[in-house]
Amino acid sequence: EAGVTQFPSHSVIEKGQTVTLRCDPISGHDNLYWYRRVMGKEIKFLLHFVKESKQDESGMPNNRFLAERTGGTYSTLKVQPAELEDSGVYFCASSPWTGSSYNSPLHFGNGTRLTVT
Amino acid sequence: GDSVTQMEGPVTLSEEAFLTINCTYTATGYPSLFWYVQYPGEGLQLLLKATKADDKGSNKGFEATYRKETTSFHLEKGSVQVSDSAVYFCALRGTGGFKTIFGAGTRLFVKA
Numbered sequence: 001e002a003g004v005t006q007f008p009s010h011s012v013i014e015k016g017q018t019v020t021l022r023c024d025p026i027s028g029h030d031n032l033y034w035y036r037r038v039m040g041k042e043i044k045f046l047l048h049f050v051k052e053s054k055q056d057e058s059g060m061p062n063n064r065f066l067a068e069r070t071g072g073t074y075s076t077l078k079v080q081p082a083e084l085e086d087s088g089v090y091f092c093a094s095s096p097w098t099g100s101s102y103n104s105p106l107h108f109g110n111g112t113r114l115t116v117t
Numbered sequence: 118g119d120s121v122t123q124m125e126g127p128v129t130l131s132e133e134a135f136l137t138i139n140c141t142y143t144a145t146g147y148p149s150l151f152w153y154v155q156y157p158g159e160g161l162q163l164l165l166k167a168t169k170a171d172d173k174g175s176n177k178g179f180e181a182t183y184r185k186e187t188t189s190f191h192l193e194k195g196s197v198q199v200s201d202s203a204v205y206f207c208a209l210r211g212t213g214g215f216k217t218i219f220g221a222g223t224r225l226f227v228k229a
Contacts, residue, residue: 003160004160031215033217035219037222040221040222042121042219042221042222043161043219043222044219045216045217045218048215055215056215056216058216091161093161105166106153106163106217107162108153108160108162109160110158110159110160
């Protein structure tokens with residue numbers, strides 16, 4: 001099966017610009033997550049979709065971040081306008097919906113490295 | 118809230134040395150515990166997991182035991198190889214939700 005794919009792999013933008021990251025989860029995975037790792041620190045949760053619905057967006061830093069998952073397939077994460085502190089690696093992960101999803105592992109993409117200058 | 122603390126790196130070892138990467142957690146109830154590994158240029162992938170106290174997860178020569186009494190899930194390998202050089206992340210997921218909490222990662226360098 002194809003894995004989780006993310007695009008682009010790298011993005012360099014100037015402060016104030018807009019960037020949109022895309023994630024294609026593994027086909028059939030209802031759970032989709034966005035995470036971010038900044039400067040070698042812990043990987044922080046941003047939000048969780050179940051199909052097209054936002055299940056938990058408690059980790060979204062502020063209203064400059066907007067995530068969508070129209071149709072319950074791929075997802076986009078838009079940052080508008082970007083600030084310097086948004087730099088980091090953005091990971092997408094997916095997992096199937098099961099009765100015991102709490103112990104199902106996540107399948108990660110390779111990440112998008114975002115640099116805001 | 119739930120949290121994971123793992124030893125800071127980098128850890129540098131010679132080939133065939135014994136590896137331990139410490140991980141402790143704070144959580145209510147009985148979370149599931151995971152170790153993920155990120156090889157250079159790749160995304161994270163599951164290395165092993167344990168879902169209840171005293172469970173031992175193992176894979177590729179790595180092991181970790183879920184210790185409820187010490188809230189720990191230390192990663193061990195008896196003889197590391199150069200190909201084990203990577204960043205290792207300890208993580209937990211509580212029974213009450215779907216959010217996985219990660220530690221800061223420990224970078225391992227193995228020298229030939």
